[in-house]
Amino acid sequence: MAKRIDVKDLNIFYGKFHAVDGVTLAVPPRSVTAFIGPSGCGKSTVLRSLNRMHEVTPGARVEGKVLLDGEDIYASSVDPVEVRRTIGMVFQRPNPFPTMSIRDNVVAGLKLAGVSNRKQLNEVAERSLRGANLWAEVKDRLDKPGGSLSGGQQQRLCIARAIAVQPDVLLMDEPCSALDPISTLAIEDLIGELKKDFTIVIVTHNMQQAARVSDQTAFFNLAGVGQPGKLVEIDDTEKIFSNPNQQATEDYISGRFG
Amino acid sequence: MTTTESTLDRPASPPAFQPVSGARKTKNLVATVLVGLAFLVAVVPLVWLLITVVAKGFTALLSADWWTHSLKGVLPEEFTGGVYHAIIGTLLQTLVCALIAVPVGVLAAIYLVEYGRGRLARTTTFMVDILSGVPSIVAALFVFALWIGTFGLGQSAFAVSLSLVLLMLPVVVRSTEEMLRLVPQELREASYALGVPKWKTIVKIVLPTALSGVVTGVMLAMARVMGETAPVLVLVGYSKSINFNIFDGNMTSLPLLIYTELTNPLPAGQLRVWGAALTLIILIMLFNLVATVVSRFSAIKTK
Numbered sequence: 260m261a262k263r264i265d266v267k268d269l270n271i272f273y274g275k276f277h278a279v280d281g282v283t284l285a286v287p288p289r290s291v292t293a294f295i296g297p298s299g300c301g302k303s304t305v306l307r308s309l310n311r312m313h314e315v316t317p318g319a320r321v322e323g324k325v326l327l328d329g330e331d332i333y334a335s336s337v338d339p340v341e342v343r344r345t346i347g348m349v350f351q352r353p354n355p356f357p358t359m360s361i362r363d364n365v366v367a368g369l370k371l372a373g374v375s376n377r378k379q380l381n382e383v384a385e386r387s388l389r390g391a392n393l394w395a396e397v398k399d400r401l402d403k404p405g406g407s408l409s410g411g412q413q414q415r416l417c418i419a420r421a422i423a424v425q426p427d428v429l430l431m432d433e434p435c436s437a438l439d440p441i442s443t444l445a446i447e448d449l450i451g452e453l454k455k456d457f458t459i460v461i462v463t464h465n466m467q468q469a470a471r472v473s474d475q476t477a478f479f480n481l482a483g484v485g486q487p488g489k490l491v492e493i494d495d496t497e498k499i500f501s502n503p504n505q506q507a508t509e510d511y512i513s514g515r516f517g
Numbered sequence: 518m519t520t521t522e523s524t525l526d527r528p529a530s531p532p533a534f535q536p537v538s539g540a541r542k543t544k545n546l547v548a549t550v551l552v553g554l555a556f557l558v559a560v561v562p563l564v565w566l567l568i569t570v571v572a573k574g575f576t577a578l579l580s581a582d583w584w585t586h587s588l589k590g591v592l593p594e595e596f597t598g599g600v601y602h603a604i605i606g607t608l609l610q611t612l613v614c615a616l617i618a619v620p621v622g623v624l625a626a627i628y629l630v631e632y633g634r635g636r637l638a639r640t641t642t643f644m645v646d647i648l649s650g651v652p653s654i655v656a657a658l659f660v661f662a663l664w665i666g667t668f669g670l671g672q673s674a675f676a677v678s679l680s681l682v683l684l685m686l687p688v689v690v691r692s693t694e695e696m697l698r699l700v701p702q703e704l705r706e707a708s709y710a711l712g713v714p715k716w717k718t719i720v721k722i723v724l725p726t727a728l729s730g731v732v733t734g735v736m737l738a739m740a741r742v743m744g745e746t747a748p749v750l751v752l753v754g755y756s757k758s759i760n761f762n763i764f765d766g767n768m769t770s771l772p773l774l775i776y777t778e779l780t781n782p783l784p785a786g787q788l789r790v791w792g793a794a795l796t797l798i799i800l801i802m803l804f805n806l807v808a809t810v811v812s813r814f815s816a817i818k819t820k
Binding site for chain 1 (some may be wrong): 537634701703704705706707708709710711712713714717718725726728817818
């Protein structure tokens with residue numbers, strides 16, 4: 260449970276386009292790291308390369324290393340499917356499986372991996388839904404379709420689904436950007452609880468959110484359109500938001516650009 | 518005094534909202550009339566056709582023999598017998614065709630949407646496009662040349678099914694492809710993020726999500742090939758009796774029965790022509806109905 264991530268000199272390409280240039284950062288276990296920066300700066304791309312999800316896009320490739328507790332997830336002997344099982348992901352828009360009930364959505368990862376013991380599945384469903392603060396709201400309608408929930412509930416359902424397979428790391432790609440403030444608060448509270456068990460990396464456009472939920476913050480920027488995105492700096496969240504080392508970070512945080 | 522008041526009452530500038538101008542009203546009227554006329558032009562022939570077929574054919578359908586008996590031993594002038602053998606023939610040929618075309622078509626569509634990149638995918642798409650433009654008589658002649666000419670096998674219902682496959686395949690590939698493309702990429706990624714391999718994602722997430730549309734497409738494609746006439750004229754012989762063997766012997770289908778009875782100028786023959794036509798329309802309508810019901814039941818529920 261809860262492993263550390265070390266990214267070493269990571270370059271990401273889409274075909275010939277150099278999307279992200281030379282990122283080096285470390286994410287300690289049981290912490291929340293926020294990625295902030297203007298649109299197009301590559302923060303989502305970096306996040307997606309942490310569990311080899313960017314490979315789904317044709318032509319995408321990386322150079323450099325991503326180490327999970329010292330093990331390179333890009334080593335040729337590593338199965339990307341296994342990487343994604345170990346490093347879970349929550350997406351920008353809630354995306355429950357439309358053909359499945361609430362319960363089946365939560366245990367989809369286990370069921371598709373071949374677990375068929377009903378009792379075990381029900382236990383995992385309850386534990387994961389409790390973990391995602393959703394149990395009280397859905398316990399009486401577990402057999403209803405996942406699409407019947409509200410947007411905020413659907414996103415917590417997706418978090419429950421992601422933690423049901425017991426990953427070591429949880430990646431979140433702007434998990435609150437499609438939600439109202441109350442649902443956002445619920446997710447932020449949840450992130451605070453989840454970090455007891457998981458290593459969490461979250462991309463967000465909302466700087467207050469980064470300040471509220473994260474332990475350290477990484478600021479990404481790009482020199483211009485068509486230029487690769489870069490990691491400007493990464494530091495404790497308090498430091499980034501009060502006294503950053505780089506002028507660009509201070510300009511972005513104080514709203515002077517971006 | 519009154520004049521000053523009326524000046525004061527008058528608004529300083531014309532009101533922001535004006536009534537609809539006469540020119541726009543006229544244009545609207547003209548467009549409405551044109552659209553209405555176009556609708557009538559499209560609908561009138563259809564209704565006319567239906568009325569004609571029903572009026573001339575429905576008396577044939579009233580007898581129980583029509584649905585349960587063949588024309589075996591029935592003389593051209595006799596009003597007895599039925600088209601049971603032709604219904605069986607149409608259904609058998611269509612089902613056998615679907616058994617071949619649906620798996621191949623669905624798998625080809627999965628390849629194109631989920632795996633296909635580069636030249637092979639482009640070539641496949643291009644070939645499917647060409648195949649969908651092949652006239653049914655050409656498909657029939659091709660199977661004739663291959664099945665009967667090259668392989669030296671006899672005329673049979675199976676040869677008909679093979680040529681129907683050529684006509685049904687592009688429709689199935691196209692409709693399935695479109696349905697699979699409608700499945701959001703996010704669902705695939707959500708599945709990958711749980712550590713589910715690609716093939717399992719396709720089988721357990723993508724296909725079930727698209728199922729309702731795929732089934733509808735298949736049913737409509739079947740309804741479409743049911744009435745194909747060219748293959749049955751070329752590839753199988755007419756028979757007055759029932760035949761369940763698709764690999765051997767003559768087998769009548771509804772289009773073939775209609776074509777054959779057209780040469781019978783007697784009132785009994787004419788009634789059989791219109792009766793068989795109406796039966797074919799009803800069969801196709803039933804298929805469309807089943808397609809609607811199935812798609813409604815397999816549709817994604819949100820409540």
